[in-house]
Amino acid sequence: MSQHLTDLPTRSQATAARIVAAARGLFVASNYADVKVDMIARAAQVTKGGLYHHFASKEDLYVSMMLDDLDNKRRLFGQAVAATGSCRDRLARLTRDFLELPDEERELTRLVRRDINTFSGAERDRLVRAYQKALPEQIEAIISDGIRDGELAPGDARVLSWSFVALVEVVIGRYADRVLGSTDAHLDYVLDLFFKGAAAEPTGRKV
Amino acid sequence: MSQHLTDLPTRSQATAARIVAAARGLFVASNYADVKVDMIARAAQVTKGGLYHHFASKEDLYVSMMLDDLDNKRRLFGQAVAATGSCRDRLARLTRDFLELPDEERELTRLVRRDINTFSGAERDRLVRAYQKALPEQIEAIISDGIRDGELAPGDARVLSWSFVALVEVVIGRYADRVLGSTDAHLDYVLDLFFKGAAAEPTGRKV
């Protein structure tokens, strides 16, 4: 190994990375069952045998790909959690970081919810846990602070964080993405709706 | 045909209905690919041959099942659209009608979004159109009225309606369902969040 003292990628690592990249593109475009191992291999310029030299199974490849990505996202969004400022500002930062991701990486987030029923037992749990650590839990942390500081009305932080995630997913949908235009418009829509609601003017009436 | 002057179900119709009912239960529990035709047949007390006597293909069975159900929902939610009253009241009625549906029928709504990528071309479009007619379009109609009457702030009614649907889907999730308890609590959560937002108090500040 000429590379044993550096962290330049070895040939093996480069091939594995090529396979993962090819898999990402295909899995984003179609669901788990419709992506064939042969397609991934061809897209990655490897044969099936070569692919299986690096990954134990199709499921292993999928899970590796997702866990890598979710760990990156966890680190990325962790910055917003660690940031100082109002709850709204920190949520804005996190959401902006998300919206400015390359299309493919942003779309990957949908996959967990789309394909999660495909897996069973241990692998499924690993995926769910990684997803929760990357997104809902970090948003929940910010929202909990918001509630504690009186910026948000008291409520279940986890349900609120899932609601927030759901709203973000709406604005990255095909139609909403087109209607809203700029990233700033997306951001304003989500934050305004989440904080102030859709009513025409602040209603002060008792419930 | 002894039944030709009545609308009592014939033996054939009864069997077809049994198959559809069995398919519903199984498709709600697992995704399209994981439900085998043999399982549906067994659950419906028919053989595979019998099943294929009534439906041209697995896809045909799935689509028939969904179109039937979506048409029922379209009629059900149409009542809220036709109702008089404030935008909030009509949305509340529609949402309550939805939340009070039997579990299985409520869950069916998720399937469209879950399995839609499984199909291609014509069948896919039919499903999407039926779904849009049943849910987003009817909500959009109510929301458009709300904007026109000044009850809601100006905005894209379709994006708002999808946001509303997304919030409803959150509260029927496992965790939120448990935390919120009663149907009324679900309803209040969704409507308050959608209309007034999550902020602690009505903010009057200029944007």
Added chain:
DNA sequence: GCTCAAACCGACCGGACAGTCGGTAGGTGA
């Protein structure tokens, strides 16, 4: 330039599963 291991190849295997087809059962009308 020889050696050995890791990387890679691709024809093949075997199980799963949607769909078929030749046949039987049951009921209806003449």
Added chain:
DNA sequence: TCACCTACCGACTGTCCGGTCGGTTTGAGC
């Protein structure tokens, strides 16, 4: 009771695809 038609049966088939395995290539170290 006979003729006929629809409903239903279930063993079988063809295909698709994840995974395997005996082999070849590559290149690092000596």
